[in-house]
Amino acid sequence: MSLFPKKGKSKEEIAQLIRAKKSTDYNWRNGKLFCSVYDGGDEIQEVVKDAYMLFLSENPVDPTLFPSLRDMETEVVQMSAEMLQGEEAVGTLTTGGTESILLAVKTAKNRAKLLHPEITQPEIILPYTVHSAFFKACDYFDIKPIITGLTEEYKADPEAIQKAITPNTIMIAASAPSYVFGVVDPIAEIGKIAEAHDLPFHVDACIGGIVLSFNRIGNLPETPSFDFSNNGVTSISMDWHKYGYAAKGCSVLMHVNRDYRKFQFFVCTEWTGYTLVNPTILSTKSGGPIAGCWAAIQYLGMDGYVQLSKDQMATTKKIIKGINAIEDLYVMGKPEVSLLSFTSDSISVYDLMDAMVDRGWFLQFQLSSDYSKANLHMTIAKAHKETADQFLLDLAEAVKQVQKKSLLKKVGSKATVKTAVALANNLSPDNFNKLGKLLGFSNGKVPETFATVNEIMDTLPDATVKNTLLEYFNDFYTYKEKR
Ligand SMILES: Cc1ncc(COP(=O)(O)O)c(C=O)c1O
Numbered sequence: 001m002s003l004f005p006k007k008g009k010s011k012e013e014i015a016q017l018i019r020a021k022k023s024t025d026y027n028w029r030n031g032k033l034f035c036s037v038y039d040g041g042d043e044i045q046e047v048v049k050d051a052y053m054l055f056l057s058e059n060p061v062d063p064t065l066f067p068s069l070r071d072m073e074t075e076v077v078q079m080s081a082e083m084l085q086g087e088e089a090v091g092t093l094t095t096g097g098t099e100s101i102l103l104a105v106k107t108a109k110n111r112a113k114l115l116h117p118e119i120t121q122p123e124i125i126l127p128y129t130v131h132s133a134f135f136k137a138c139d140y141f142d143i144k145p146i147i148t149g150l151t152e153e154y155k156a157d158p159e160a161i162q163k164a165i166t167p168n169t170i171m172i173a174a175s176a177p178s179y180v181f182g183v184v185d186p187i188a189e190i191g192k193i194a195e196a197h198d199l200p201f202h203v204d205a206c207i208g209g210i211v212l213s214f215n216r217i218g219n220l221p222e223t224p225s226f227d228f229s230n231n232g233v234t235s236i237s238m239d240w241h242k243y244g245y246a247a248k249g250c251s252v253l254m255h256v257n258r259d260y261r262k263f264q265f266f267v268c269t270e271w272t273g274y275t276l277v278n279p280t281i282l283s284t285k286s287g288g289p290i291a292g293c294w295a296a297i298q299y300l301g302m303d304g305y306v307q308l309s310k311d312q313m314a315t316t317k318k319i320i321k322g323i324n325a326i327e328d329l330y331v332m333g334k335p336e337v338s339l340l341s342f343t344s345d346s347i348s349v350y351d352l353m354d355a356m357v358d359r360g361w362f363l364q365f366q367l368s369s370d371y372s373k374a375n376l377h378m379t380i381a382k383a384h385k386e387t388a389d390q391f392l393l394d395l396a397e398a399v400k401q402v403q404k405k406s407l408l409k410k411v412g413s414k415a416t417v418k419t420a421v422a423l424a425n426n427l428s429p430d431n432f433n434k435l436g437k438l439l440g441f442s443n444g445k446v447p448e449t450f451a452t453v454n455e456i457m458d459t460l461p462d463a464t465v466k467n468t469l470l471e472y473f474n475d476f477y478t479y480k481e482k483r
Pocket of ligand 1: 095096097098099101131133175177178179204205206207208239251
């Protein structure tokens with residue numbers, strides 16, 4: 001039977017059906033979610049939604065038809081340039097951090113193509129904690145990632161970057177801050193290296209650029225410098241759809257000047273259709289995110305953002321202090337923006353994550369790496385000011401629960417882990433089904449608990465994890481009757 005409805009439904013019927021679907025989702029409005037959604041409260045949401053809906057169908061692909069979108073975009077970009085202290089800086093709005101990063105890498109590649117045609121296998125230098133979007137860019141654009149090490153504070157190591165430069169290097173990247181630990185890489189030092197080698201230097205400030213800028217503007221002590229005031233920085237990505245509280249689908253990619261931005265644009269004269277000049281990857285898109293972002297800025301204003309950033313930093317400090325006061329836990333490094341990760345030397349953070357999910361909290365699990373133990377990650381937004389105390393109380397309780405049951409649980413899960421590892425290491429379709437049944441993810445289900453799944457992922461080699469995830473998501477994104 002076809003899934004496609006033969007006859008259209010009424011507005012009311014559709015609203016009912018779609019709400020029923022939505023009822024299965026996580027309710028992020030409770031201030032208990034620490035990733036994926038930036039909850040700025042109902043009022044800002046309303047303002048953004050109204051502006052977004054006004055431009056839902058308008059298409060910025062042709063700015064001559066919708067000059068208001070061009071105006072709002074260039075205004076947001078100019079305000080971003082002011083925040084980032086780039087006197088000659090220009091930019092474009094993109095659909096998110098990933099698109100901004102893809103374009104920053106594409107810009108460097110096109111620049112190298114013109115200035116260094118002798119480079120046949122371009123390389124970019126990526127400190128260990130850069131966001132996965134850089135690896136995606138390497139995959140899409142056939143660039144070799146050269147990964148460099150970290151200092152003890154989990155920051156990019158400038159000496160390692162210097163050593164990694166070869167005649168094939170086309171760009172250096174760093175984070176302000178890294179998503180993983182919330183610490184800002186030494187931008188000034190890396191900028192000097194980039195400048196000395198005439199290399200583009202991209203600062204990924206996707207998650208932290210807005211908070212850092214307003215902390216500087218609000219004179220918050222110890223705000224690290226990361227923007228165009230550092231020599232050598234040639235581009236910066238900053239996401240308005242994160243701490244800017246704009247709607248999803250809005251980031252800005254800024255270049256130090258117009259000469260750099262030219263390498264970002266794509267002009268097509270080869271095809272026989274309409275003239276196409278695309279500043280960004282997408283062509284047709286909704287004007288909603290541009291209008292929503294512009295409206296968010298008008299609503300909050302400089303004072304609003306300074307206050308929000310201050311509040312978020314205060315909540316983060318409170319949570320850091322509270323976590324460090326729990327005997328079994330500690331925060332990793334010294335977070336400089338409103339995000340953090342914590343771990344334990346004595347209890348299982350895999351189990352702790354499940355114990356927190358039982359209490360309605362959702363944190364993000366980060367696997368162990370060459371530089372860090374498995375840990376739990378939190379992105380702290382406006383809404384968490386109200387819930388931070390309860391979070392710390394529940395966390396302390398969850399730790400006690402894990403302390404009590406960890407001995408019992410380990411004996412039980414060891415056999416499961418061993419079987420699962422053996423199946424994943426030999427992933428035939430039959431073994432994939434068995435693995436799904438064992439871990440509770442068969443038929444596109446999301447496992448009810450994650451401790452064992454995370455423990456297994458942490459045990460397996462990267463290639464096996466990749467392969468298993470690929471199989472799982474290939475299944476997950478298939479219509480349920482066809483799985
Ligand atoms: C530092 C950093 N860079 C890039 C990104 C990717 O942004 P997006 O999810 O908007 O594509 C993120 C997302 O959290 C991030 O934290």
